[in-house]
Amino acid sequence: MPTITIDGVAHEFEAKQALLQFCLDRGIEVPHFCYHPAMSVPANCRQCLVEVGMTEVDRETRQVKFGEDGKPIVRFLPKLQTSCSQEIADGMVVRTHRTSDLVARAQKDTLELLLINHPLDCPICDQAGHCPLQIQAYKYGPEGSRFEFEKTHKPKRIELGPRVMLDGERCINCTRCVRFTGEVSKSHQLTIIERGVRNYPMTPPGVVFDEPYSMNVIDICPVGALTSVDFRFKARVWEMSKTASITVSNAKGSNCWYWVKDNRVLKVTPRDNEQVNRYWLPDEDRLDYERFNDGRLSGPVVDGRPSSWDAAYAAAAEVLGSVEPASILFLGSAHASVEDNWLLSRLATHLGAPAPVYIPHVDPGHGDGWLRTDDRTPNARGCEALGILPIDADSVRKRLSSGAVKAVYVLEEDPIASGVFSADDLGSAPVIVHAWHTDNRTLAAAKVGLPAAMVVETIGTFVNEDGRAQRVRPAKAIKGVNRTLMMEVGKSRHDLHGTPFDRWYDETNLVDCQPGWVSLPAVAARCGLELSYRGPKDILAEIAGSNEAFRGVSYEAMGESGVRLQETAQTA
Amino acid sequence: MADFIKHPVVELPERDPEPSVPADRLFFSEEEKARIATYVSRYPTADGAIMRALWLAQEKFGWLPPEVIRLTADTVGIPYSQAYGVATFYSQYYKRKMGTHVLDVCTCFSCQVCGGYDMLHHLEKKLGIRKGETTPDGRFTIQEVECLGACGSAPMMQVTNGPYVMNLTEEKLDTLVDALQEGRMPPFASVTLPQDQDEMGGNRRSDAPSQEIYQAPPVSQTIR
Numbered sequence: 001m002p003t004i005t006i007d008g009v010a011h012e013f014e015a016k017q018a019l020l021q022f023c024l025d026r027g028i029e030v031p032h033f034c035y036h037p038a039m040s041v042p043a044n045c046r047q048c049l050v051e052v053g054m055t056e057v058d059r060e061t062r063q064v065k066f067g068e069d070g071k072p073i074v075r076f077l078p079k080l081q082t083s084c085s086q087e088i089a090d091g092m093v094v095r096t097h098r099t100s101d102l103v104a105r106a107q108k109d110t111l112e113l114l115l116i117n118h119p120l121d122c123p124i125c126d127q128a129g130h131c132p133l134q135i136q137a138y139k140y141g142p143e144g145s146r147f148e149f150e151k152t153h154k155p156k157r158i159e160l161g162p163r164v165m166l167d168g169e170r171c172i173n174c175t176r177c178v179r180f181t182g183e184v185s186k187s188h189q190l191t192i193i194e195r196g197v198r199n200y201p202m203t204p205p206g207v208v209f210d211e212p213y214s215m216n217v218i219d220i221c222p223v224g225a226l227t228s229v230d231f232r233f234k235a236r237v238w239e240m241s242k243t244a245s246i247t248v249s250n251a252k253g254s255n256c257w258y259w260v261k262d263n264r265v266l267k268v269t270p271r272d273n274e275q276v277n278r279y280w281l282p283d284e285d286r287l288d289y290e291r292f293n294d295g296r297l298s299g300p301v302v303d304g305r306p307s308s309w310d311a312a313y314a315a316a317a318e319v320l321g322s323v324e325p326a327s328i329l330f331l332g333s334a335h336a337s338v339e340d341n342w343l344l345s346r347l348a349t350h351l352g353a354p355a356p357v358y359i360p361h362v363d364p365g366h367g368d369g370w371l372r373t374d375d376r377t378p379n380a381r382g383c384e385a386l387g388i389l390p391i392d393a394d395s396v397r398k399r400l401s402s403g404a405v406k407a408v409y410v411l412e413e414d415p416i417a418s419g420v421f422s423a424d425d426l427g428s429a430p431v432i433v434h435a436w437h438t439d440n441r442t443l444a445a446a447k448v449g450l451p452a453a454m455v456v457e458t459i460g461t462f463v464n465e466d467g468r469a470q471r472v473r474p475a476k477a478i479k480g481v482n483r484t485l486m487m488e489v490g491k492s493r494h495d496l497h498g499t500p501f502d503r504w505y506d507e508t509n510l511v512d513c514q515p516g517w518v519s520l521p522a523v524a525a526r527c528g529l530e531l532s533y534r535g536p537k538d539i540l541a542e543i544a545g546s547n548e549a550f551r552g553v554s555y556e557a558m559g560e561s562g563v564r565l566q567e568t569a570q571t572a
Numbered sequence: 573m574a575d576f577i578k579h580p581v582v583e584l585p586e587r588d589p590e591p592s593v594p595a596d597r598l599f600f601s602e603e604e605k606a607r608i609a610t611y612v613s614r615y616p617t618a619d620g621a622i623m624r625a626l627w628l629a630q631e632k633f634g635w636l637p638p639e640v641i642r643l644t645a646d647t648v649g650i651p652y653s654q655a656y657g658v659a660t661f662y663s664q665y666y667k668r669k670m671g672t673h674v675l676d677v678c679t680c681f682s683c684q685v686c687g688g689y690d691m692l693h694h695l696e697k698k699l700g701i702r703k704g705e706t707t708p709d710g711r712f713t714i715q716e717v718e719c720l721g722a723c724g725s726a727p728m729m730q731v732t733n734g735p736y737v738m739n740l741t742e743e744k745l746d747t748l749v750d751a752l753q754e755g756r757m758p759p760f761a762s763v764t765l766p767q768d769q770d771e772m773g774g775n776r777r778s779d780a781p782s783q784e785i786y787q788a789p790p791v792s793q794t795i796r
Contacts, residue, residue: 149577150578152580153582154582158584168584181653192657194582195661202585203653204642204653205587206587
């Protein structure tokens with residue numbers, strides 16, 4: 001097996017790859033700015049320099065030569081090499097800053113050069129706290145500045161586009177953003193203009209940086225030069241906790257982090273998943289978070305008046321018991337998790353009502369074949385795998401007007417706003433709705449409104465367009481005590497720096513709502529169906545045991561990056 | 573550059589300027605397109621041809637407003653942003669309207685020592701404009717530039733990205749400006765290295781005839 005020695009430790013490898021990536025894969029930290037695994041390697045930041053040498057081999061015998069001290073003779077290249085562009089080779093010997101004073105000195109000098117014109121405005125910079133330049137300046141940089149002159153003043157507060165703000169002075173010209181628009185999104189909307197000390201990234205005249213993936217440059221920017229117009233100055237990174245979850249504004253189920261402060265979602269950033277979205281996230285996913293915070297329905301409603309949870313559950317059960325079961329329309333939801341839809345199906349089966357249907361939200365032409373899809377719901381595929389099929393709106397309207405449907409049970413949907421039926425079509429048929437928002441139009445016509453937890457507050461499984469089942473984890477807490485949720489919150493909310501600003505017990509901005517796997521069993525219990533699970537994990541275990549499509553799917557199997565439903569599910 | 577050290581301010585270019593070249597003039601002729609196609613064919617990828625193509629565009633339109641850069645990029649077949657980055661990198665591509673004659677006076681190290689600033693200030697006084705400005709009649713623009721690689725004959729200057737005028741004196745500048753007023757460009761002078769004297773008649777350029785073979789004068793004649 002070919003071997004490479006890094007800082008005196010031998011590492012075996014199989015395929016050739018870049019030295020920097022090889023080190024990063026093995027947890028050997030090598031400081032760098034411009035290198036990004038998904039893009040080309042310009043080697044322009046000069047921060048990943050290492051000493052590279054080869055063991056000397058006798059040309060005749062092909063044997064490694066040994067010196068008088070008994071160690072192999074290593075011939076080092078006369079100059080330091082950028083590890084991002086250096087391919088590994090058998091017999092290579094590498095010294096990083098840990099073992100080479102030369103490398104440590106070079107990295108220190110590089111940082112000194114980068115910092116010459118970099119404003120020291122970390123106290124007001126959004127990037128501070130997770131800024132590679134800040135971190136590396138502390139770890140490897142010089143202690144002070146020897147630069148006595150006025151720093152270069154470049155344009156600041158430039159809106160490159162509607163969502164991305166540029167601070168030219170902070171830029172270190174790593175060209176990650178330019179390469180992103182050139183190689184990944186291929187919009188070619190950015191370039192580095194001018195040269196030398198004057199250069200910075202910019203759109204050419206007459207071009208607006210408005211591509212649907214523009215905000216990715218904010219994440220890959222190694223300094224605070226590119227910031228989010230939306231998120232600027234809202235919170236420091238150490239005040240927020242972040243939770244690994246998925247986005248729900250389309251059927252791709254891109255992996256993301258939800259950043260939460262005081263139980264409000266403030267920011268959504270991509271989470272690496274090679275199988276789904278790699279390092280990227282479309283802007284629509286990032287800006288689709290305010291609905292988690294604002295306009296929420298808090299506390300149940302019966303007949304338009306606030307009610308207690310017990311009374312609301314009882315009222316719902318009374319409605320379900322007052323009409324003949326075959327005339328109850330159960331509406332599942334492609335916005336709700338697999339578990340909640342399953343419980344709804346079980347309730348419908350128990351009562352003897354027809355199987356639930358769901359309302360598709362397909363917007364033809366919206367998808368781009370990458371991370372945006374025509375389908376604007378996160379779980380249509382999961383519904384279909386459960387046997388919940390798309391609604392036939394015409395026949396539903398007919399059955400409503402003919403009186404064949406006498407009650408409607410809606411799970412996390414708004415059929416009136418979706419145009420499935422109108423409030424007039426409903427007539428006197430009572431409606432029970434699990435609703436997120438107060439502006440839910442079905443809620444206005446409903447007898448019972450049960451506030452539902454949204455994706456950032458619940459535990460559950462969503463199946464994306466490609467049949468990948470992925471977990472969501474609670475990012476913010478809800479009102480009331482739910483031990484399952486609280487345990488999960490304690491595990492899923494990473495405090496980036498361990499500061500106490502946003503512990504999970506923060507009690508501000510709590511919404512009085514319940515996840516479907518709490519409220520549906522409560523309604524079912526009052527209808528005579530005992531749905532006793534210890535939590536959504538058990539529900540999924542039951543689904544996996546009884547539904548062929550979900551065989552082998554469990555919370556452990558999904559883990560951080562999800563698992564594909566079996567091939568049988570795809571052909572079904 | 574000296575000013576930049578005192579006031580290191582980088583201005584933001586206009587984000588969305590009005591087009592300077594009217595739409596009915598904004599095109600390349602078939603012959604120009606063919607020339608650009610030839611440039612493109614010389615390189616493995618189209619990017620390589622952008623510099624020569626921008627040069628052609630500058631010769632045609634006089635300078636490179638954004639719409640001309642976009643036209644050139646489209647003709648070459650590379651992204652507009654990339655072409656714009658290239659155009660802003662090189663000071664020889666004019667991003668603003670220049671005078672008919674652009675006088676690039678070198679004030680870099682060797683020329684500065686040999687009186688480059690004297691030459692620059694003489695020109696400024698003679699034409700009544702500051703460096704970076706254009707005379708009201710649109711004939712002359714003075715620029716202060718960095719090293720043009722003719723230190724052996726400092727102080728020197730370049731006329732409109734073309735011929736060099738070397739071993740400048742105030743009289744020589746007066747003559748030059750008068751000649752340019754009458755529309756006479758200074759002759760191309762080839763700087764010859766001793767080892768090239770015999771080859772090609774001392775002319776190191778293959779694309780222009782040698783009109784005046786330059787011989788380095790004794791030092792005592794240039795430094796007064």
